[in-house]
Amino acid sequence: DAGITQSPRHKVTETGTPVTLRCHQTENHRYMYWYRQDPGHGLRLIHYSYGVKDTDKGEVSDGYSVSRSKTEDFLLTLESATSSQTSVYFCAISENQVQPNEQYFGPGTRLTVT
């Protein structure tokens, strides 16, 4: 996993509680992404960041917010977790958007909302 760590790796939480997932990279890549992966669906983009304090929504952003105060860290927050947010969450990074370029993924966080 190209210099990407995610924490926590596993979390169980109750409906209605706030949850923050952290992604940390050591590659100094400008672009960072949060995806969720669910059975029967492909990876779906939640939010992405194109620089410090620059973020935008993906296709499944409702119920999620993000922040990026440093190049290396990208936080995903579930303000009030719901059972539908039970999923595996992956962070990804990419170097630039000038040309088609691959995204590298972290190890994932398995989140269970009870």
Next chain:
Amino acid sequence: EDQVTQSPEALRLQEGESSSLNCSYTVSGLRGLFWYRQDPGKGPEFLFTLYSAGEEKEKERLKATLTKKESFLHITAPKPEDSATYLCAVQANSGGSNYKLTFGKGTLLTVNP
């Protein structure tokens, strides 16, 4: 809307039995097509990027090819360690949204010894 369809959903092979995985796509303008490998409990691992029809890339027992409508991942003489889920994704020229990858649901490959 960009769409990616992978087939088959699951494929079981005997060690040494070559085969191909398919990725069909519909995009407004293809910027790049990506193949990833994902092992259980891990994040996707990048394999290949293909940019234009006719392009081919190889890595060990894997070869990826691209046409204007689909991509194939050919697996030659597979080994049990090639067992994984293989994901295909496309990046389209969509104005300001050209960051976006659209993923297929994947093909689960099992190679029996």
